Amino acid sequence: MARVLNKPQPARVRLDPARPEGVPAAVNGEAVESLRESWLVEDRWWTPEPLRRRYWELVSKRGRNVVVFHDLGSGHWFAQ
């Protein structure tokens, strides 16, 4: 049976209070050093389960590249 690769994993995200547009300040307890990119994905809007995600590509304090998204439907955060 086929399995999906790169499935979203729930993530603990703390937002930067100084930036009202909802920029993550820490992901899974790891502080964010810089923001590389942000983009919006809207897909499957023609189905009963539309997909609306705000993606953030970040660099952590330890130099790791982290991609997280905010599910605009449920309000939860996921790492991918």
Added chain:
Amino acid sequence: MVICLYIPRFELAVAAGERSSVARQTLAGRALAVAPLIGGEQRVGEVSGAAEACGVARGMVIGEALARCPDLVLVPGDPVLVAGAWERAIQALESIGAAVEPARPGLAYFESDGLRGIHGSVGTTIAAAARVIEHPVRAGAGPTRFCALAAALAVRSRRPLVLDDGEATRWLAGRPVELLGFREDTAALIEPLSRLGVRTLGELKRLGRPALADRFGSTGALAHRLACGEDTPLCTRRVEEGLEESMAVGDANSGEALKRVLGVLVDRLLARPERRGRTLRVATLSARLIAGGGWRERVVFRQAICDPERIWLALSVRLSSLPAPAAVLGLVVERFGPPANEQDALFDEVPGTLVARDARPSARNARLREAVAQMRAIAGQDAALRAVCVDPDSRVPERRVVLAPIPE
């Protein structure tokens, strides 16, 4: 509909049932526990109801168990007998047409939908399954594996409990979280959940999947899925014939002499006409010990082989972990490989050139097939997968690549 059959205290019943009728009568109603294996971790195995009433539980350190219940009788554990009795029970279920997923000795699942034409309703299918198993069973049925398990554990009589799709989730909500302990991947959650005051699956469900995933990771998300009545499809076992040889070893009960007995067993096994020239991929070495009890070890060969010397070498190393002198040594073939009598030409007959066989793509493919089969024999069907690009330009990352099985 998934049917779950649960035989309570299967290992203890098999270990105690092997004793004489006088000994069985003496043990009836007493606090019993399966003794730890010689040389293994000193924890008790399955315990009887009387022992449970004294506060003894499975997995307890033997010193603590004896301190809680000084009258505790330790019955020598026998993995060989348990495996044999469980295999007979599974084969009995397969004889009525069921495709069985054996979870552990005493616990099995199968789908009832394919058996409707043979046995009729779910109730009559359960009755047919209970008839062919030698032990008294508790049976439950539900839309998923976990629902069926919860139903089987809830019944206290021979009458099965069948849950419909609609009522299963509502019924599950009232069941205790200890049910998660029957699954290896969620068993570790019971202790932290009880500390948090979560007592039922309904309370667990109300916590929400993101909160559980946040706290316990993928295990928490799985526990929430189970509490919501969701589960993965059954993974039924492949039915394969097994070949078995055993021998009373007499005085050759350990050391080099026992290795020579093993050599005779290997030769006998390879000479059996039922083998039909096939190679051996997985074998189980077992022994009944002189001091009582048994020992069992599964051996997956690095490649499918039929050379007696290499088989003996691979198996004789395992004899060093035998905990005590053996009375009977046994060898069972669990899985066969391809036949070993396929003989090709040494060189390809390409005009003007000679290409060595190992350099040909077909030889590489054969080796890859062998490696895949080997991995699956060791770690299950999901052990060898390949990444397939299904929609590489998708804006949603999880839709770009899937993992699919590699065809053998």
